Amino acid sequence: MSSEFKINANREKVLQQSFHGLKSHCLSFGEVLAQSFAVIAPTTIPASNVGLIVALSGNGAWLSMIIGLVGLVFVSININQFASRSASPGSLYSYIVKGLGPTAGVICGWSLVLAYLFTAMSVLCGFANFSSVLIGHLGIHPSSITLLAVGAGIAWYAGYKDIQLSAVAMLWMEGLSIALIGILCAIIWAHHGFALDIAQLTLSGVQPGSLATGLVLVMFAFSGFESATTLGDEAKSPLKTIPRSVLGSVILAGLFYICTTYIEVLAFRHLRVDITHTEEPLGYLSQQIGLGWLGQLVGLGALASFFACVLGSINPAARIFFLMARHGLFYAKLGNTHTSNKTPHIAVTMCSVLTFLIPSVMALFQIKLFESMGYLGAIASFGFVTVYILISIAAPIYLYKINSLHRRDIIFSFIAIGFMFIPLLGSVGIPGSKMFPVPEAPYNLFPYLFLIYISTACGWFFFQRLRSPKMVNRMVKAIDAIHIRFDRDRYK
Secondary structure (H helix, E strand, O other), X not given: OOHHHHHHHHHHHHHOOOOOOOXXXXXXXXXXXXHHHHHHOOOHHHHHHHHHXXXXXXXXXXXXXXXXXXXXXXXXXXXXXXXXXXXXXXXXXXXXXXXXOHHHHHHHHHXXXXXXXXXXXXXXXXXXXXXXXXXXXXXXXXXXXHHXXXXXXXXXXXXXXXXXXXXXXXXXXXXXXXXHHHHHHHHHHHHOOOOOOHHHHOOOOOOHHHHHHHHHHHHHHHOOHHHHHHHOOOEOOHHHHHHHXXXXXXXXXXXXXXXXHHHHHHHHHHHOOOHHHOOOHHHHHHHHOOOHHHHXXXXXXXXXXXXXXXXXXXXXXXXXXXXXXXXXXXXXXXXXXXXXXXXXXXXXXHHHHXXXXXXXXXXXXXXXXXXXXXXXXHHHHHHHHHHHHHHHHHHHHHHHHOOOOOHXXXXXXXXXXXXXXXXXXXXXXXXXXXXXXXXXXXXHHHHHHHXXXXXXXXXXXXXXXXXXXXXXXXXXXXXXXXXXXXXXXHHO
């Protein structure tokens, strides 16, 4: 055996091992893509949530989708500057540590944890609300807390048991749901003679502020596209499959959103019915064209998509908790893996309990599931937007450090940051401005709640840093080791 062959064999052996005790290199490109798609949960928007976006953006809902798509394509380019060079369960948290240092990385980690968990909570409310409506047709009316417990419990089991089981389940559920909705929307548009909606195309009654406000929920609709980056240990050929999944999920979901939103708004206008007060828009439209059975199938598919999103959000949240715990930022046992399942089982359990607990408390206070879904989703959006801005700042700095910076990288960074500030401005508003008004209560309070959360997280980090000065050095060295592993063993 030649020395060169031995060297290459050793490199491949190193790359096939997980640093963290997770199930190594078991997920194909399709399964990795399914992770991002599951958190995006594209079928839930046309099947249930599109009315929330139309209520804010009006006839410009489709344009809000386009703006969100373009902005997040540039964000994904910045993410892939890291994802094409290294991979770990730490996702954007470890990337930002490399680009901007430990403090910014910790802000990112806490923001991602909030974003994924509140996404899981929001969509769990959607799961419970949607399943309540479907089961209600059979004369069965379980309590909200029962349905929340069922959704969270099944998601916990899948995440606890096997990442590959989770990925395959999410792949099939999302794939079938998207196909059914695509068929139904095409039939609906054909039923209306493939008409053009002039009010939408001319943006009738749309103000820039309404587009910006709508972008908050559009960001939530796209959010989680980067969650494939948490599968760095578990993906096959992670430096190829993860970047393709990140960019591909944004583009595919964006095109799907634009088409379905346009068709649904057009159809409801023709029927002279308010889409913003309809919790099952596709179910309603299918009945109007005499295809109620197809609407029921779409409803079942959407229910599966809600569940897939709960599971898809718990998985990355648990892996970020897992890696940050191994760096000393959380309770140490959260960094343990199951001896046979090779999953971060303690972190998955904690995330599942939190995902169930907060919506249940809200239900006890008589907050409707549909309202809870909107509130929790809006809060999650702040976490995602913060992370997307940080990663877009970190990318060119990281490239400069490794002598790979080009002018286009700086341009991509500025464009991504600019796009992300649009929903941020829309969510905060400008007092006294008609163009960018301050959102109505309770949405006007959410930015301040998020700032309190981040300030508390930073305060806790600085306290830990004072108590254990060596902790930060260990964290940086652990993340550096991951990057060195890929840089040295793959590219030498």
